[in-house]
Amino acid sequence: MNHKMLEKYASVLVEIGANIREGDCVQVHGDTEALPLVREVVRACWKVGARDVITRLTDNEIALAKYEEAKTEDLDYFPAFEADYRESMMKDRYHLIRVSAPSLDLFAHIEQSRIQCVQKAAMVATEHLDKYMDSGEIKWVVAAYPSVRWAKAVYPDLPEEEALKTLWDIVFSICRIDTDDPVAAWKAHDSELKTREIWLDDQNFEYLHFEGPGTDLICHLAHHHKWIGGSSVTPDGVAYIANIPTEEIFTTPNAMKVDGIIRSTKPLSVMGKIIEDFGFTFENGKVVDFYAGKNAEVLETLFGMDEGARRLGEVALVPDSSPVSRSGMLFKTTLFDENASCHFALGNAYAEAVRGGAHMTEAERKALGSNKSMIHVDFMVGGPELDITGYLKDGKAVPVLRDGEWAF
Amino acid sequence: MNHKMLEKYASVLVEIGANIREGDCVQVHGDTEALPLVREVVRACWKVGARDVITRLTDNEIALAKYEEAKTEDLDYFPAFEADYRESMMKDRYHLIRVSAPSLDLFAHIEQSRIQCVQKAAMVATEHLDKYMDSGEIKWVVAAYPSVRWAKAVYPDLPEEEALKTLWDIVFSICRIDTDDPVAAWKAHDSELKTREIWLDDQNFEYLHFEGPGTDLICHLAHHHKWIGGSSVTPDGVAYIANIPTEEIFTTPNAMKVDGIIRSTKPLSVMGKIIEDFGFTFENGKVVDFYAGKNAEVLETLFGMDEGARRLGEVALVPDSSPVSRSGMLFKTTLFDENASCHFALGNAYAEAVRGGAHMTEAERKALGSNKSMIHVDFMVGGPELDITGYLKDGKAVPVLRDGEWAF
Numbered sequence: 001m002n003h004k005m006l007e008k009y010a011s012v013l014v015e016i017g018a019n020i021r022e023g024d025c026v027q028v029h030g031d032t033e034a035l036p037l038v039r040e041v042v043r044a045c046w047k048v049g050a051r052d053v054i055t056r057l058t059d060n061e062i063a064l065a066k067y068e069e070a071k072t073e074d075l076d077y078f079p080a081f082e083a084d085y086r087e088s089m090m091k092d093r094y095h096l097i098r099v100s101a102p103s104l105d106l107f108a109h110i111e112q113s114r115i116q117c118v119q120k121a122a123m124v125a126t127e128h129l130d131k132y133m134d135s136g137e138i139k140w141v142v143a144a145y146p147s148v149r150w151a152k153a154v155y156p157d158l159p160e161e162e163a164l165k166t167l168w169d170i171v172f173s174i175c176r177i178d179t180d181d182p183v184a185a186w187k188a189h190d191s192e193l194k195t196r197e198i199w200l201d202d203q204n205f206e207y208l209h210f211e212g213p214g215t216d217l218i219c220h221l222a223h224h225h226k227w228i229g230g231s232s233v234t235p236d237g238v239a240y241i242a243n244i245p246t247e248e249i250f251t252t253p254n255a256m257k258v259d260g261i262i263r264s265t266k267p268l269s270v271m272g273k274i275i276e277d278f279g280f281t282f283e284n285g286k287v288v289d290f291y292a293g294k295n296a297e298v299l300e301t302l303f304g305m306d307e308g309a310r311r312l313g314e315v316a317l318v319p320d321s322s323p324v325s326r327s328g329m330l331f332k333t334t335l336f337d338e339n340a341s342c343h344f345a346l347g348n349a350y351a352e353a354v355r356g357g358a359h360m361t362e363a364e365r366k367a368l369g370s371n372k373s374m375i376h377v378d379f380m381v382g383g384p385e386l387d388i389t390g391y392l393k394d395g396k397a398v399p400v401l402r403d404g405e406w407a408f
Numbered sequence: 409m410n411h412k413m414l415e416k417y418a419s420v421l422v423e424i425g426a427n428i429r430e431g432d433c434v435q436v437h438g439d440t441e442a443l444p445l446v447r448e449v450v451r452a453c454w455k456v457g458a459r460d461v462i463t464r465l466t467d468n469e470i471a472l473a474k475y476e477e478a479k480t481e482d483l484d485y486f487p488a489f490e491a492d493y494r495e496s497m498m499k500d501r502y503h504l505i506r507v508s509a510p511s512l513d514l515f516a517h518i519e520q521s522r523i524q525c526v527q528k529a530a531m532v533a534t535e536h537l538d539k540y541m542d543s544g545e546i547k548w549v550v551a552a553y554p555s556v557r558w559a560k561a562v563y564p565d566l567p568e569e570e571a572l573k574t575l576w577d578i579v580f581s582i583c584r585i586d587t588d589d590p591v592a593a594w595k596a597h598d599s600e601l602k603t604r605e606i607w608l609d610d611q612n613f614e615y616l617h618f619e620g621p622g623t624d625l626i627c628h629l630a631h632h633h634k635w636i637g638g639s640s641v642t643p644d645g646v647a648y649i650a651n652i653p654t655e656e657i658f659t660t661p662n663a664m665k666v667d668g669i670i671r672s673t674k675p676l677s678v679m680g681k682i683i684e685d686f687g688f689t690f691e692n693g694k695v696v697d698f699y700a701g702k703n704a705e706v707l708e709t710l711f712g713m714d715e716g717a718r719r720l721g722e723v724a725l726v727p728d729s730s731p732v733s734r735s736g737m738l739f740k741t742t743l744f745d746e747n748a749s750c751h752f753a754l755g756n757a758y759a760e761a762v763r764g765g766a767h768m769t770e771a772e773r774k775a776l777g778s779n780k781s782m783i784h785v786d787f788m789v790g791g792p793e794l795d796i797t798g799y800l801k802d803g804k805a806v807p808v809l810r811d812g813e814w815a816f
Contacts, residue, residue, distance in 0.1 A: 051485060052482065054487075
């Protein structure tokens with residue numbers, strides 16, 4: 001693809017995403033398939049005057065070799081020095097830019113328990129590092145790279161080259177890279193999201209009522225919940241946008257007060273498998289029943305990760321007319337698909353999505369209803385038939401979404 | 409290229425090179441251009457039962473971005489945690505397999521002082537790690553991958569695909585990958601090298617006299633010098649071969665007692681530049697004069713690295729009929745070219761190339777004549793016109809090489 005476009009993509013990640021400033025240190029994580037963009041990102045970091053840039057390249061095929069070949073008793077081996085190294089970068093404020101190439105179903109043939117074993121060991125060893133990103137001390141952004149594997153998964157009927165070009169074009173469009181001045185376009189978009197965020201915060205809803213096909217759910221919000229859309233801000237006041245693209249405005253559900261049924265409206269890619277046609281029944285915040293047309297056992301594995309895996313950690317609103325939704329595509333990768341649709345996440349809540357949360361202990365956040373888990377897995381519930389109604393403290397109903405679109 | 413051949417290449421690196429055993433931990437370092445082989449190496453490590461495999465991928469283009477774009481005052485920034493991380497792997501005995509794709513003249517346009525600044529900072533920060541490899545505690549091997557860039561540099565007149573295929577074929581041949589049983593072929597070759605090693609050790613030469621076109625050099629050997637060819641051995645008795653390919657038998661010169669003139673017989677690639685038609689004058693072990701037809705200033709920079717950069721750290725013997733030499737090619741990368749030719753290295757001596765050296769202090773080794781430096785740069789002096797004569801303690805002359813071939 002066009003080199004000029006790659007440079008523009010990199011400039012959005014560096015200047016708008018992680019918002020790297022002169023003197024910043026940066027860690028750039030990238031999949032090998034994303035190397036052309038990773039190279040431009042590193043160069044762009046140096047160009048804005050970074051003090052240091054550490055690049056950590058990972059490879060999906062190398063991950064696969066471990067899943068396929070390692071002895072079972074070694075799967076959960078995660079050396080302490082690896083976690084120490086990662087924490088050192090956080091402590092020294094190496095801001096994080098991650099460019100991933102979705103692995104999709106590369107791991108589909110691997111026994112579920114082997115993947116869980118590897119991923120759980122890594123999560124247990126590194127979960128204490130979340131606080132550096134939760135608190136905003138580390139500016140960060142994640143983005144995705146249209147690899148051949150991804151393009152083939154999204155356009156299985158097109159010839160490889162055409163599939164790749166089509167995916168690139170749509171990613172450039174959704175990520176506002178195809179505008180004359182992508183950095184300016186992102187600033188304007190961020191300002192729109194902030195307007196919605198402020199309105200939602202002003203309502204201070206007690207709970208949201210979700211209604212749609214297969215869905216009738218009452219979701220209470222955490223005490224002191226904070227809506228967040230677009231940019232986050234570091235303690236010293238620097239704005240960064242942690243996801244490119246982002247169309248969502250999200251907050252923290254009360255993990256103990258969610259009741260009813262919810263039907264997912266899109267397939268979910270998790271642990272290398274695609275789960276389809278699934279839904280959950282919640283009681284007192286906990287998934288007490290679930291169904292899936294395909295790969296139901298992955299949900300079972302997911303719920304087995306820890307206590308918090310069966311509860312909600314995020315509720316996010318996205319109008320059905322978002323650019324990702326308008327594309328009509330299923331991207332099979334959460335970073336994009338979550339921006340097509342209202343969604344929830346099973347698992348961990350974001351500390352910053354309750355007021356003052358970044359400076360609270362885990363117990364303090366939990367007391368507000370904020371969930372704790374090693375996992376954070378988004379699933380989509382939005383669509384043109386979804387209505388959401390907010391209920392104020394005094395019981396008054398306020399339309400939030402009607403037929404999938406903003407109602408305010 | 410043929411996947412089966414890549415697997416055989418990987419098996420030589422894992423089973424003969426680093427000799428990975430069940431339960432070993434491994435660090436695999438690789439350039440992104442070498443990814444297909446890196447993947448096979450990682451898989452082969454798991455297959456022999458490695459406990460852990462950490463892969464560290466580097467990219468020449470990303471290195472270039474730093475050289476081109478970083479602010480001058482940031483070039484020598486090397487965070488302490490990075491050295492700590494690398495030392496942790498050494499302490500935990502992560503054996504090392506490195507697959508490099510030569511960068512050749514990718515950095516040719518970069519100001520010499522910028523490259524020196526980056527490389528020196530890294531060397532200063534990590535030189536205390538050499539001891540883990542010197543002592544044999546870490547089994548290690550380095551190998552090279554025929555990248556497009558390398559193939560084009562070696563065969564500039566061939567079409568790209570043909571150049572690449574030709575280079576692969578010759579690398580497979582030189583590395584004995586094209587034999588039915590490469591592991592067995594390497595065991596036989598190692599045994600031949602050991603026979604030469606034992607003969608040379610038995611002589612216990614006082615000094616070697618090098619004679620050839622532009623060359624007339626007396627090179628004393630370090631006290632208690634030890635000749636090494638082929639495999640090294642860990643303290644617990646496991647053999648490994650640190651270079652694939654390897655044809656040399658080397659030992660430690662006395663860094664204070666080298667006198668005369670020496671003319672290099674091949675170009676030298678160092679710090680991204682190719683130095684051609686060069687030679688040195690030694691007095692009391694030190695380079696007191698030098699010349700070069702091209703890039704002489706790189707030698708100047710090299711000598712400025714530290715005190716030991718002007719003295720010899722290695723003398724290595726290779727018959728002119730070695731497979732690399734017979735190929736008649738200039739590979740423009742030391743790992744291959746050093747095996748075509750007798751050579752010296754400027755800079756650091758190998759601790760294990762004096763008897764008991766791995767357990768001595770630096771001062772003890774120095775007292776024997778073993779050189780200390782941050783650099784270790786091989787330059788070629790062999791060819792069909794080179795004679796080497798060894799002189800015993802009693803003054804008796806013993807032919808070692810005549811017309812470039814073994815004379816014993």
